[in-house]
Each structure stands twice: as C-alpha cells, then as structure tokens.
Amino acid sequence: MKRGEFRGFAGRYPFGFPFATCAIPMRIRSPEILLWLLAIFGGGLLLFALSGRGGAEERIADPSARHDPLRIRVSDEGDPGEAAYRRYCAGCHGVKGDGQGPAAGFLFPKPRDFTRALFKFGSTSAGSLPLDEDLLRTINRGLHGTAMPGWSLLPPSEQVALVRTIKGFSENWRDSAPPAPIPFYQNPFPMDDPAEVARAVTLGEKVYHVTATCWSCHPAYVSEERLKQMLVEGGKPPNARPDLERTLAKPDQWGQEIPPADFPRVKLKSVDNLQDLYRVIMAGVGGTAMPSWELALKPEEIWALTLYVDSIRKGGSTHPGRK
Numbered sequence: 001m002k003r004g005e006f007r008g009f010a011g012r013y014p015f016g017f018p019f020a021t022c023a024i025p026m027r028i029r030s031p032e033i034l035l036w037l038l039a040i041f042g043g044g045l046l047l048f049a050l051s052g053r054g055g056a057e058e059r060i061a062d063p064s065a066r067h068d069p070l071r072i073r074v075s076d077e078g079d080p081g082e083a084a085y086r087r088y089c090a091g092c093h094g095v096k097g098d099g100q101g102p103a104a105g106f107l108f109p110k111p112r113d114f115t116r117a118l119f120k121f122g123s124t125s126a127g128s129l130p131l132d133e134d135l136l137r138t139i140n141r142g143l144h145g146t147a148m149p150g151w152s153l154l155p156p157s158e159q160v161a162l163v164r165t166i167k168g169f170s171e172n173w174r175d176s177a178p179p180a181p182i183p184f185y186q187n188p189f190p191m192d193d194p195a196e197v198a199r200a201v202t203l204g205e206k207v208y209h210v211t212a213t214c215w216s217c218h219p220a221y222v223s224e225e226r227l228k229q230m231l232v233e234g235g236k237p238p239n240a241r242p243d244l245e246r247t248l249a250k251p252d253q254w255g256q257e258i259p260p261a262d263f264p265r266v267k268l269k270s271v272d273n274l275q276d277l278y279r280v281i282m283a284g285v286g287g288t289a290m291p292s293w294e295l296a297l298k299p300e301e302i303w304a305l306t307l308y309v310d311s312i313r314k315g316g317s318t319h320p321g322r323k
C-alpha cells in the first residue's frame with residue numbers, strides 16, 4: 001500500500017514539486033529496489049543450489065510452474081479465476097474464501113463465506129446448491145443495496161472462471177450436485193391488458209395478506225382494519241401482529257439479523273425484472289427466513305404475487321401509515 005501511494009505521489013507531481021519532496025519517494029524506492037534485486041537473484045541462486053526443490057511450496061498455486069523457477073513470482077496469474085479473485089474479491093470475501101476479507105468487519109450484511117457453499121439466490125430451492133448460471137448472474141449484476149458490486153465490466157471468460165474459483169472453496173461441490181431448478185411457469189396474465197394486470201394485483205394482494213401471510217415477516221400493505229377484514233373473508237382468524245407497517249428482522253444462518261425487504265423502500269437484492277421477482281418468490285432466499293413458495297402456492301398465485309409485489313415496489317402501497 002505505502003509503496004503504491006509513494007509511487008503515485010511522485011508520478012503525479014514529477015516536475016512541479018520542490019526537490020526535497022521528490023527526494024522522499026526516491027529514498028524509499030532505492031532500498032526497495034535493492035531488496036527486490038536480492039530477492040530475485042538471491043532466490044534464484046538458492047533455487048539453483050537446491051535443484052528446484054527448495055521453493056516447491058511457494059509454487060503450488062500454479063502446478064505448471066513446478067519446473068520453471070522464473071515463474072514463481074507470477075504464480076497468481078496461472079488460473080484466470082484465481083488471479084481475478086485475489087484482485088477483485090478477496091478484499092471482502094477473504095483470500096481463503098471464508099468471508100473474512102479485511103473489509104468484512106465494516107459490512108452488513110457480511111460478504112458470503114464460500115467455504116460453506118450456502119448461497120442466497122438461485123433458481124434451485126432455497127438452501128440447496130445454486131446453478132452455475134445463478135452464481136454468474138450474481139457476479140455479473142451484484143446484489144443491489146449491499147456491498148456486493150456488479151462485475152459486468154470483466155470479460156465474460158473471467159466471470160465464468162470466477163464461478164469455478166468460488167466453487168473450489170468447498171468440498172460440497174465435489175460431493176453433491178445442484179438439484180433440478182424450480183419450474184418456470186408462464187405468466188398467465190396478459191401484460192398488455194390493464195384489466196388483467198389489475199385483476200392479478202388484486203389477487204396478489206389477497207395471496208400476500210391472507211393465503212401466504214407474507215406480513216408475518218415483511219410489512220403489511222393494507223391497514224390493520226382491512227387486514228383483519230380480509231382474513232375473516234378468507235376464513236382465517238383475524239390475528240394481526242403489532243407494528244404491521246414495519247418489517248421484522250429475522251436471524252439467518254450466518255448469525256446476522258436480516259430485515260425482510262420493505263418493498264417500496266429498498267432495492268431488491270436479486271431483482272432486475274419480473275422473472276427475477278418470480279424466481280426469488282418461488283425459490284426463496286437460502287440461509288435466511290425467506291422460504292420457497294413453490295409447493296405452497298399455485299403458479300397463478302405466484303404470478304399474482306409477483307405482479308402485486310412489483311406494483312407496491314413501484315409505489316403502489318396503500319398502507320395508511322405511509323407517505
């Protein structure tokens with residue numbers, strides 16, 4: 001770090017600064033150069049003396065470099081995924097993939113620990129291994145509203161290599177395979193017909209508040225009075241909870257308290273479009289309280305929920321406590 005800062009300083013003001021200032025980086029640089037020369041030639045001599053055996057541990061990261069001492073210093077570059085991981089991901093996810101990078105202590109939620117092979121977002125049922133394309137989607141787009149950036153500017157081949165590197169951190173990927181993805185049902189509501197979309201949103205509101213009681217974790221988006229009335233009409237006891245307009249934080253499997261999304265107020269982490277919203281409702285969010293709804297609800301109900309959540313996400317909340 002320090003070395004980089006000094007170089008930048010000297011590079012940015014090569015002529016304009018008084019000599020005294022430029023002398024600082026120069027003084028620091030020369031012993032460094034000496035150290036590098038020592039390291040390179042000294043190391044090379046030592047290796048020569050030991051017939052290439054002495055540095056074996058150092059070179060393990062790149063097996064193809066075993067018999068080529070000159071490649072020791074660039075062993076990182078052997079696997080494009082590993083090199084990219086160290087450069088872009090390790091600061092948060094840790095060199096060992098354990099989620100303990102130097103930045104991790106400052107972040108909420110914490111960066112994923114890849115050694116557990118437990119992921120949040122996928123097209124397989126929550127808690128099971130995701131597909132490669134799910135990991136690729138997350139890497140490409142990032143997770144909105146969290147510290148996890150999107151990496152769409154990296155070449156596609158590097159993004160694919162990163163998926164391989166991440167999977168390399170856990171034995172689970174060798175011992176088991178992801179299950180079949182959740183089914184993708186066609187949206188039964190014609191989106192070009194406003195009356196049909198309105199019908200879906202009304203049905204979705206009912207599924208959200210009565211059939212699935214999503215408000216037991218997420219907020220309710222109708223008044224308490226209206227909620228109780230809807231529950232009775234749906235043949236359920238009129239039991240609400242206090243603070244219906246607030247979300248109830250729930251513990252996750254990494255020891256954090258995660259707030260269920262308040263749809264009009266937060267960016268949904270994995271959602272860019274309706275298909276994404278459908279997927280996360282169907283599959284759930286692994287390692288958190290957000291369950292998979294695939295088996296509990298009919299395809300039409302899931303799509304109605306998708307269109308309803310999308311409508312409140314875009315500002316259609318009717319909760320009286322909201323502005």
Ligand code: HEC
Pocket residue numbers: 084085088089090091092093103107108109110111112118119120121122135138139143146147148149151162166269
């Ligand atoms: C600035 C910090 C940061 C950097 C850099 C970062 N991540 Fe993340 N990453 C996170 C956080 C935080 C999460 C967890 C978000 C959550 O739990 O909601 C995460 C989650 C993930 C997940 C898990 C998604 C899931 O479904 O559970 C993957 C995969 C991932 N990151 C890959 C990468 C890769 C690959 C890189 C490097 C190209 C990278 N990350 C760089 C912070 C970071």
Ligand code: HEC
Pocket residue numbers: 120208212213214215216217218250258259260261267268269270271277280281285288289290291293305309
């Ligand atoms: C038992 C608690 C619980 C219930 C019930 C629940 N959720 Fe969630 N939900 C959560 C939690 C916790 C999260 C946050 C996960 C995270 O951000 O890591 C979440 C997140 C979400 C997200 C955001 C996904 C994203 O990409 O950020 C959607 C959409 C969602 N839930 C929809 C629903 C719907 C629709 C229902 C009812 C059918 C429902 N949830 C019921 C706990 C719950």
